[in-house]
Amino acid sequence: MMYRFRFDELKKDDPAYIQKVENINDLKRRKDTQYIGEGSIFLLVILIGAVFVYRATRKQFRLSRQQQNFLMAVTHELKTPIAVTQLNLETLQKRKLDEQQHQKIISQTLEETSRLNELSNNILVSSQLEAGAYELNKQRINLSDLVKQCAANFSQRFPKRNLILSVLENIFCEVDDILFTMLVNNLLENAVKYSPAEKDIQLKLFSKDKKTWLLVADEGPGIPANERKRIFQRFYRIGSENTRKAKGTGLGLYLCKKIAEDHNGRIEVGDHTPNGTVFTVIF
Numbered sequence: 495m496m497y498r499f500r501f502d503e504l505k506k507d508d509p510a511y512i513q514k515v516e517n518i519n520d521l522k523r524r525k526d527t528q529y530i531g532e533g534s535i536f537l538l539v540i541l542i543g544a545v546f547v548y549r550a551t552r553k554q555f556r557l558s559r560q561q562q563n564f565l566m567a568v569t570h571e572l573k574t575p576i577a578v579t580q581l582n583l584e585t586l587q588k589r590k591l592d593e594q595q596h597q598k599i600i601s602q603t604l605e606e607t608s609r610l611n612e613l614s615n616n617i618l619v620s621s622q623l624e625a626g627a628y629e630l631n632k633q634r635i636n637l638s639d640l641v642k643q644c645a646a647n648f649s650q651r652f653p654k655r656n657l658i659l660s661v662l663e664n665i666f667c668e669v670d671d672i673l674f675t676m677l678v679n680n681l682l683e684n685a686v687k688y689s690p691a692e693k694d695i696q697l698k699l700f701s702k703d704k705k706t707w708l709l710v711a712d713e714g715p716g717i718p719a720n721e722r723k724r725i726f727q728r729f730y731r732i733g734s735e736n737t738r739k740a741k742g743t744g745l746g747l748y749l750c751k752k753i754a755e756d757h758n759g760r761i762e763v764g765d766h767t768p769n770g771t772v773f774t775v776i777f
């Protein structure tokens with residue numbers, strides 16, 4: 495409209511008529527280019543914004559679904575050991591059992607309470623670490639002894655599982671022993687949960703390239719490559735709550751990663767030959 499008005503204003507008998515028409519056309523072209531440029535930039539900004547909003551919403555959605563799964567799992571995980579413990583104690587109170595049955599019930603109850611203890615430790619420590627409220631208590635300790643102690647507890651809790659232990663003696667490190675014990679126990683527990691009962695589990699501690707290596711290997715089905723990053727996220731569990739057989743909360747590996755990082759290290763997951771999973775902590 496504005497250009498038409500300018501054209502109308504021109505006098506055809508003006509000697510500079512052609513020049514002026516050219517100028518108006520030139521101005522129009524430049525303005526058009528400017529509008530297209532600005533429009534494209536706005537569009538791009540809106541698109542980038544939309545992508546960010548979409549990703550944030552998707553992440554939030556995934557997290558809230560995982561949290562729901564976590565709540566369901568925790569409720570279940572809490573109820574089972576409490577119910578079993580209660581039943582066992584009632585049995586002991588009401589019936590006269592022979593020594594063998596008595597011992598069996600006591601060790602079953604102990605196993606349930608230690609699972610309950612482990613679960614509440616995982617929940618407590620992970621929320622403290624997440625909030626930055628956990629005070630690391632690092633001390634120079636004999637890590638070889640700590641790992642051997644974890645192995646001894648493991649063999650007591652899972653006497654039927656074959657644990658192949660290979661620990662280099664007298665590796666001294668600055669660690670928080672409570673957290674480090676949790677790290678080893680979580681990896682061992684996963685190896686038990688996610689591999690067949692008759693298969694071996696390996697636990698190694700050694701030094702290489704001036705670093706300390708902790709390795710837990712099992713002969714289970716392994717972890718698909720596309721899941722390997724996500725398994726370390728808080729509450730993340732492979733599959734859905736309905737199809738999973740193993741009990742869990744999705745906190746174990748999240749904690750392991752946090753603990754490794756708090757010890758200036760990292761955790762990696764790889765394939766075990768011929769099949770299975772190897773978790774390696776290098777620090």
Ligand code: ADP
Nearest residue numbers: 684688725731732742743744745746747748771
């Ligand atoms: P969970 O409480 O489910 O065991 P984790 O954080 O310890 O939570 O593990 C996350 C997921 O990683 C598990 O749900 C399981 O699917 C997978 N996973 C962990 N360890 C192993 C393993 N040794 N072999 C196969 N899958 C594993």
